[in-house]
Amino acid sequence: MNIKELLKASRFKMIALDDDPTGIQTVHGCLLLTDWSEENVQRAFQDEADFFYVLTNTRAMTAAQAAEVMRSAMQAILRANQDFNYRLIFVSRSDSTLRGHFPLETNVMHECLEACGIDRLPLTVFAPAFIEVGRLSIDGVHYLKDGDKLIPVNETEFARDNVFAYHHANLQDYIAEKLDGKAFAY
Numbered sequence: 001m002n003i004k005e006l007l008k009a010s011r012f013k014m015i016a017l018d019d020d021p022t023g024i025q026t027v028h029g030c031l032l033l034t035d036w037s038e039e040n041v042q043r044a045f046q047d048e049a050d051f052f053y054v055l056t057n058t059r060a061m062t063a064a065q066a067a068e069v070m071r072s073a074m075q076a077i078l079r080a081n082q083d084f085n086y087r088l089i090f091v092s093r094s095d096s097t098l099r100g101h102f103p104l105e106t107n108v109m110h111e112c113l114e115a116c117g118i119d120r121l122p123l124t125v126f127a128p129a130f131i132e133v134g135r136l137s138i139d140g141v142h143y144l145k146d147g148d149k150l151i152p153v154n155e156t157e158f159a160r161d162n163v164f165a166y167h168h169a170n171l172q173d174y175i176a177e178k179l180d181g182k183a184f185a186y
Contacts, residue, residue, distance in 0.1 A: 007050045013086040014051035015044075015077055017070065017109070018093040019059040019100050026132060027053060036073045041080035053093075059100050059164075066101045067108050074112035088118075096130030097158035098142060098166055102178055126175060141169050 001009070018024055024032055030049040033040050044052040054073050058066035074090075081088060090109050094100035106124045128137055134145025135153075143150040144158070152169030153159055159166050168174040 014089040016053045016091040016093045036076040045084045070108040096135035099164035
């Protein structure tokens with residue numbers, strides 16, 4: 001049995017909440033929702049694809065706006081799934097240069113799952129990459145490829161973003177920076 005058959009038999013549906021429209025350009029074979037109305041979410045659950053994307057566009061928002069949009073999208077998805085009873089896998093797709101509302105968005109996702117009483121693994125997998133355009137993580141360090149040169153992302157203009165600035169390309173240090181020193185496992 002291949003992965004696709006296993007997902008179908010197990011009644012899994014994967015939902016990627018995407019914070020910016022540029023990342024979706026490499027995805028095919030699924031629905032992309034630009035709003036999470038009941039009708040649209042139900043259509044996505046009825047679709048034969050094992051996954052669908054929801055464009056939240058939260059990277060263009062303040063943290064408070066992003067939290068509210070994520071909460072709204074998650075609640076709509078969870079409400080619609082009551083009619084379908086899929087086992088859900090959520091993905092927070094964000095920027096391959098480490099900009100975005102992390103860990104805010106994943107925290108809101110976890111809060112919504114807990115509020116609905118959904119059993120879940122307390123797990124966030126942080127795996128930044130956009131291989132097609134040379135954004136790679138190697139040995140725990142995230143790089144931007146420029147020709148034959150690998151540049152640690154903290155040495156690029158992306159790390160100096162006015163809203164999402166950061167200081168580390170080492171992913172453990174990046175996560176620690178974003179968590180303000182709170183504990184995490186790696």
